[in-house]
Amino acid sequence: MTGQIELGLLVAQVQKSFGSHKALKGVDLEVREGEFFTLLGPSGCGKTTLLRIIAGLELPDSGHVFLGGQDITRLPASKRQVNTVFQSYALFPHLNIFENVAFGLKARQIGPAEVRRRVADKLEMLSLDDLGKRYPHQLSGGQKQRVALARALVNEPEVLLLDEPMSALDAHLRAQVQEELRRLQRELKQTFILVTHDQDEAMVVSDRIAVMRDGLIEQVGEAREVYSRPRNQFVAEFLGAANIIQARRDGGQMVTSLGAFDLTAAPAWETGHLAIRPESIQLGEPPADDRNWVRAQVCEAIYRGQSLDVWLSPGFGQDNCRVRVRTNAKNHLRPGDQVSIFFPPEDLVALDHQSDAR
């Protein structure tokens, strides 16, 4: 583990303020060598500032950045083995595509033969071979994005930084590019750090995700872990829909307004909140032992193609439609239907409200 970290990227207690606004409030982060790491958070959470500090485009007020065991905090961007794909792509408008991609190599005085070989190699890898002589304004958004990627990757950086590189693409192209990026990273085995506010994108591409809020990291983990075991309400709600249920601990059970629930692991707190994903709640017939089963009435059923989203009112009556269940689209449910729903103990997550309240 320590060996991996020495080769990777380490961010220690990094703080940064812009005027009176504290963009980063002491961020700690470890990115392992060769992993696809994502900084995920709403706009203004400091993720782009953190990326710029790693790139060397911004100096932290305090704290350190280590790359491969070496302190690079004060090293200028031009001296770091780190390259960036900018949100705007920032291609050089006065240079053609070949020269754009060759820029970093030429700036380091690499011989023309090697420049030609390496640029051609990257252009081919990103299916840009025919566009070498074109200028950026002649390219489509998707092509520009690939040029930006080639221009960064050709330098074989120790870390590739991607600042919301897909935000300018339309939804269809974005999904395609996400998978391409994932495949590319697997092939190259280079360290990628992506900044995004799109949780789907983060889950599609990442080995690990760091969820950020207000200049701090809320949770770091694999996509599956962060999604299914969110640490607090912010993480639970930022990564998709979640049912948040107020609860009180009573012995081994959690007492809620829906009834008493068993959990696989009891929380440390006396009163707090539980979270469960809409797709984790199951519809069915309760067995004899009906622990974690709740009777409910359908308020509204929304057909979404791949799923059916149902708003349920626990107990009876329609005035309390606050449980959201995502079920198979083949189910036919109508408002007023009576159903039984099961809250699997392993899918109920006790949230850490102290970390929410900071």
Add this chain to the structure above:
Amino acid sequence: MNVRRPLVAAVAILSLVFLYLPSLAVAVFSVNNARYGLLWKGFTWKWYQQLCQNEAILEAAVNSLLVAVISTAAATVLGTALALALDRFPWPRRLTQALDILVHLPVVTPDIIMAAALVLTFSLLRGFADIFDLGLTTLVLGHITFQISFVTLVVRSRLAALSRDIDEAARDLYATGPYLFRRVTLPLLAPGIMAGAMLAFTLSLDDFIISFFTHGPDSVTLPIYIYSSVRRGISPEIHALSTLVLLATVVLVILAERLSRFRAD
């Protein structure tokens, strides 16, 4: 709405006629085969031929071009440097506003005020060095003072249109200092710098007031020559000369405009 449209067009055309009628008249009389009077006596190039044989005019033309080329070169370098410094250095916000006003001020200051200030300054400096005797040097210095602001304004608008990302991308790709400037900043600014230089050149070529106050007996420029000959009576050679100056100005203005639009994306 529809009723008004022809009216708007008519007003526009009338305004343009009003603007260009005097210039057009000069151009017509420059090819009129009559020394005196306003009657059309047939087409001729002879005033242009006589113009080319008039040594005083040729000397004035050489002076004008010399002053314009030297002052434009100096003002372009200084104005570009000023624009870069204003844009790239992290000035405190209040100071930025003050500096902005200082750059704009010479553009709106009446020429006559500038001219009087220059005369005073040169007469003070003359006490220290002879080069401030009125002549080509003072003429060039005078032109540079008003040209700098124009160059700075044009280059700055180009700088503002360039995204800062480009600069950062270059630094991220291992470019520093002179390399960054030579390979990225300068080529991207070039159209703005060229447009600023064209504008400065045009202003220098056409300037009368400041030239009138800062020139010496052996540094007469075309506008000053035209002014002094008109006082002796208008001759067709002057019409021809004015037409040529006007044409040169038109060409320069069109070039400057083309360049500033060039690769705006």
